[in-house]
Amino acid sequence: MRGVDKSFPGVHALKNVDLNVEAGDVLALLGENGAGKSTLIKVLGGAHRPDAGIIEIDGRPVEITSPQDSQRAGIGIIYQEFNLVPAMTVRENIFLGQEPGRVSFVPAGKERRRARELFDRIGVELDPDALVRDLTVAQQQVVEIAKALSLDSRIIVMDEPSAALSPREVEGLFRIVKELKSQGIGIVYVSHRLDEIFAICNQVTVLRDGAYVDSKPIGELTRETLIELMVGRKLENEFPKRAVTKTVETDGKEAGAGLALSNLVGGPKVKNVSFNVRRGEIVALTGLVGAGRTETARLIFGADKREAGTITLDGEELSINSPRDAIAAGICLLTEDRKGQGLILNQSVLENFGLPNLSRFTAGGLIQQKRERNAFQSYVQQLQIKVSGPEQRAGNLSGGNQQKVVLAKWLERDAEVIIFDEPTRGIDVGAKFEIYLLMHRLVEQGKAILMISSELPEVLGMADRIVVLHEGRVTGEINDVKSATQESIMDLAVK
Amino acid sequence: MKRFIADNGSVIVLLALCAYYSVVTLGEQHPNTPAAGLEVAATILKESSEQPTVVVITRDTVQDRAYSEAVRAAIETGGGTVLAVVNGAPTDARMALEQVGGAFSKVDAIATNHSASGWGPLKPQKLKVTAEKFPGIAGIKVFKPRSYTWPSFLTRENLVNVINQNAVIAIIAIGMTLVIITAGIDLSVGSLLALCGVTTAVAVQQMAGGADAGTIGLLGACLIGTGVCTLCGVFNGVMITWFRVPAFVVTLAMMMVARGLALIVAVQYQSALLGGGTEGTPEAVKIEAASFGWLGNGATLGIPNPILLMLALYVLAHITMTKTSVGRYIYAVGGNPEAARLSGVPVFGVLILVYAICGAMAGLAGIVDASRFEGGRPNAGEMYELQVIAAVVVGGTSLAGGEGRIFGTLVGAMIIAVIQNGLNMAGVASYEQKCVFGGLILAAVLLDRFKRK
Known part of the structure; x- marks a missing residue:
């Protein structure tokens, strides 16, 4: 992505942002709340149309104006809120929207085989006929990933994938990410947990206030330098001074009041x-x-x-x-x-x-x-x-x-x-x-x-x-x- | 101007409808009221001799009797003599004329109305022939109320009738308006009406003393009936709030249960009347207390009591919704329940109250119905829920909640009533009327959508 720009009424959400993911990369997309990460992801997913900028995949420019365009371009997005139908089975969810024709029968057996192949590819075991609502959050995430793979996605974007997972489930997620990486799929990984970034990412892009700040290989960064990149703006004098500043009692004199x-x-x-x-x-x-x-x-x-x-x-x-x-x-x-x-x-x-x-x-x-x-x-x-x-x-x-x-x-x-x-x-x-x-x-x-x-x-x-x-x-x-x-x-x- | 039309659209539609039907039903009016009787008597007293002798001739209907009675009384107070009053058929008129023509030397006038004046024995030639045999009526003149051209839709009689017949629907619609303002729905109102009617009827017969029931006993029975319906409303509200069951489902269930209960009570009561040995039938539970009919069939100051009750309830509801905290809370809950809760509005309490009020209104309507038919009818109020919802929607209350006016609903109910009346006058069959009303509801909602844009 080069020079992506997006404005909403009153807000300039993305200012000339660049993003580059190589095959087999795990790119960490970082920034404070409101830095423009979500907007960027939505542009990739076809939910928002950029006002300017080019998106290229394998060197060819693509135009993304709808979620369908995004899928066709080989981009799979796993939002924080999953797009799954709870009352349908794993298999049905994976192939939802890919049924062969409007009036033909769904080839259940073929779909079941393909679902198993997909799960094998990422090294997990999951019953294709289980109902999605009976799955754990981590398993539902796996279904989302399998769905993205079933569409031949070359790039998978994960928005805060670990936010709702337990530590053990996060390890499972890491295994899947590494598996995908080894298969040459580019991954954009959005997370607030810096430890995770250092654990699995090899490239970092930082946004701040909707603007592109820097991209660096993870090896060149420490935790401190990364935080500096994220919050780096200088403090402006935008806050009024208080006329009477009460001295804050710390010795417990006023401890009861309040x-x-x-x-x-x-x-x-x-x-x-x-x-x-x-x-x-x-x-x-x-x-x-x-x-x-x-x-x-x-x-x-x-x-x-x-x-x-x-x-x-x-x-x-x-x-x-x-x-x-x-x-x-x-x-x-x-x-x-x-x-x-x-x-x-x-x-x-x-x-x-x-x-x-x-x-x-x-x-x-x-x-x-x-x-x-x-x-x-x-x-x-x-x-x-x-x-x-x-x-x-x-x-x-x-x-x-x-x-x-x-x-x-x-x-x-x-x-x-x-x-x-x-x-x-x-x-x-x-x-x-x-x-x-x-x-x-x-x-x-x-x-x-x-x-x-x-x-x-x-x-x-x-x-x-x-x-x-x-x-x-x-x-x-x-x-x-x-x-x-x-x-x-x-x-x-x-x- | 645009704003004015948008705000008062339904009133304008109602007036336009009234104007339309007035033009369509324009025709010869033949008054047949006691007031017309007084006028005829005055004319006779003025135009005839000092102390006129009069024969009054009309058909044998309730209205004609009232008319002829008024004529008789006025003539007699004016110093005249009424020789005979005939309420019957043309033959009765002929016989009466022959009788008075033979018995009295001079009969001055026949007082009659439009319908009877067309009878054979009252025609001038026929009167001349009769006078040859019975010279007493030789100089007789026929008087009837003056006819005039006026829309039959716009007569006081018709208008009062239209409103009176729809007062029950309009009363229930008050409760439904509150429910719909909170973005809910209540399908149980028709069944609750029947349940209240039957319960009240049984209470009058069994507890208040049947035919000998006093006022306090009757009021107590009404209180029991409406109380049962209010409790059903509270039950609806509790299910919707604490148990989070959708209002549509809860009230659909209540609609069936309440209808069933009404039928069970009626059947059991009939069976008990017959000694308990045989199974009863779902007939109306007859109320024998004569004074119970006062509410449904009586009138105060010339206005039928159901209309007065309806107007009083509307004024009360209007004040509640615009001037009290409860009213504000109801609008707030409909507008944004979460914001209302975070502003300290007891959202669950408000919702339960609203469904309780809706049940109580259905109960009151049930008492009016039972009073009108002098019995609790277990099959009363079927499909009323849909008519009521139609009235509320046509009156401009948004099904999305948060918006709506009490008097809008009254106008909505009246629009439906007027259209129905007009279609009846135009002789449109009830099947075809259903199509018209379906279209009407759709048009009202579409209008609302465009208004919002």
Whole structure:
């Protein structure tokens, strides 16, 4: 691939990216979250059309405008979310879409033989007539790989293939990758786990902010130099200074005040999380995608079921079983996915604002719309929300203004603990700065803020303390943010 | 302007339909009401001698009787004398005329209506012939209410009738609107209507004292009937929320179970009436308390009670949906259940409530139905669920949830009612009407799609 360029409205996702995979190569594609890896993979797979650039296979340029084109060009893509039909057998899944004709019978015996041949090729044993839904994740992955091979793929792209596998299953995956490599198939391997990269890849390409950074053989890199390549941008002065910086007490004087979590467990992603957020400070919770950050926030907020662990606020243990409980206790959550979880897009901004606050505006069972309207108007001024009026549909606002509407509804609740999940994702620079200012104002009022962010500059620029998660556990806490670097955070995050 | 049409599309359609049917049904109107009777009496009193002697002649129908009664009373208060009132056939009229013509020296007037004025004995030549034998009626004049040109669709009588007959559907549609706003569906309403009717009927007969039941007893029986349906709604809601069974499946099951229960109760009751030895039949459970018919057949201030109940429920539902927290919650759950939950809305509670309300509305409709037919009919309300859903959809509520207005549904129900009425007046057979309604529902949804674009 040479000079691939792709823009979405408002985002330049890929800027002139090159990628080169030789037959028998295992190329690691690396970069931070949002660096453009997924977009690049989708361009290869025909899900996105590049705005510019050339894709060549065996020296011949190919045009990929649909998933079918991609398959025909010999590219097999194994996404994190498998494209398998759970209720069909392994054999049927492998040959789905390759049936000989629309009306002829499916040659089951022939397909079964071919499926066995494919499994032999990658050295695994799997019953072609097993139902896909009965397989483990690792086995389903094998079916995906066999499917790609059945289409004579010369290049196989694996997006975070080890994310959902146990250590033993990862070893199995490595064996398959080595087998494919020896058969001259080029592999693009996307992973956050640096150990794996060093174990099986022989070539590394790094992307950053949608731009191509460098390609190097693995032998020329160390763990440190690799992290530097990934986070290498310099810190710009995009964060406001806080007027009053509370000295963070570490000797336990104020230990009781604020939110404290101990041994939280819940779902597959949160295995054991303990940390605290004092009043008057911003704690950043960071880590790679899939480390369990959002899931931890959802546990605190009662959105998912907590299997173990306690949550205390100002020394008092809270019994939180639903978001309703959390809100009543003074905790609120600004979700990462504003459109899907933060707002009801087809309703007006006023209705969205009022939803958690209706009890404040009702008298005699009826909503006092004037009071609700006045309250909202005061936030429109205070937060400088750009809306045409309280009746404007929430779906028609820009990302920054949507975030402000969500913020307004929680400020009206007067919450004590505010959890921001990726507060500035998809928000332009100006609105970002305003949201940072607001966060400062809130901590100055003595609120406790937990900020989840994948953007390390944001973490370093805003936080009083940093908690790093890796695979559902706290792998590090950085109290001295001033001397912390992106490298030191990354080091904790990729453990 | 465009916005106005988009927002009030269904109202405009309803008005257009009414206008269309008014033009189509334009024709000669022959009033036959007590009010027309008063008018005729006044004319007779004015045009005849001081104390006119009058014979009233009409057919023997409920309306004609009311009309002739009004004429009689007005003439007598005006100082006249009513010599005879005939409610019958042309022969009765002839015999009465011969009688009064023989017995009295001077009969001034015949008060009649359009239908009876066409009878042979009342024709001028025939009257002349009769007068030769019976000189008393020599100078007799025939009076009838003035006819005028007016659309028969647009008569008060017809309009009240149309609304009254569809009040049951419109009441159920309130509950269905709430359910559909939460992006759900309830197929069990028709069966719940029947279950409520039968349960209430049995309760009236067995617990409230049958024919001697007092008001409190009747209210208690109604409460039992609607209570059963509300509980069925709660059951639907619990299945949909806690057990995550799709609403379509749960309410389809409830539709069958409730219909079965209604039939079982009716059959068992009939069997018990016959002494328990023989198997009963799925007939209506007759309610003997006479005052029970007040709700379904009575009227207050000239407006049938079902219509008043319907309007009251619509106003209540409208206020709930627009002015209370519960209403906001219902819209929020329909618009985005996850965002609603994360905003502290008790999503499960709201859904269970909505299905409970839907069950309760079906129950209330069942009581109206039982009152109208003076008995709980186990086969009542079949296919109502589809009519109700049609009314809600035509009224502009989106099946995707989150959007819809209560009064939109009322308009939707009325659009369907008016079309049905118009087709009936035009003599279109019920089979053909089904095709029309199928097309109508499709058109309403398509219109909604285009509106969104």
